[in-house]
Structure formats: structure tokens, C-alpha cells
Amino acid sequence: MQNTEEIAFVMYLKPGHEAAYQRRHDEIWPALSAALIEAGILDYQIFLEPQSGHLFAYQKRRTDHRVDLLPGLPIMREWWDYMADLMEVNPDHSPVVRPLERVFRFPG
DSSP states (O other): OOOEEEEEEEEEBOTTOHHHHHHHHHTOOHHHHHHHHHTTEEEEEEEEETTTTEEEEEEEEETTOOGGGGGGSHHHHHHHHHHTTTBOBOTTSOBOOEEOOOOOOSOO
């Protein structure tokens, strides 16, 4: 029985903010890291496609994750507010996210 799942999604960086986005993530707040771990995220990677500003995100998380609780945490909302000037965001400052469908995996 598998106890992890993987998801991927795209977010959108505003032009000219690549360095600030990188710097802020290099200095991720310990309280936010702890919240992500507590929510069941085991691996979280974000890749930038520089020409378009698309951010490809990958998460490996426990199948019993509690990621749905993250938006209710003050630390998550503070992070969204902190990042809102760099990214395309929703009215609550959460990033605009488009889920991706897996079409290939090696090894399968």
C-alpha cells in the first residue's frame, strides 16, 4: 500500500522578479517550513521557466496529508501576503495555481 502521492501544478511569476522570488525562498521562514511538514508535505520543489515566468511546482506528500488546512494558518496567509507582489495571485493573495496532469513517468 502506497502512503504517498505526488502532484504538480503551475504558478505564475511576474516579469523581473526572478531574483526576489529565489531570495525569498532561499530564506523561507522556519515556521512556514514546519507548517508544511506538519501538513504532510515530504518534498516540495519549484522550477522556473524563465522565458514565460511559469513556475512548475512538484509536491510529494503523505496520503493522509492536511494540506487543506494550510490556508487557515496565519503563517500561510502571511507568506502569501509577502509573495503577492511577485506573483499572479487571487484576491486572498494565494497564488494562482493550475493543476497539471501526469502524462508520463519513468520508470512507470
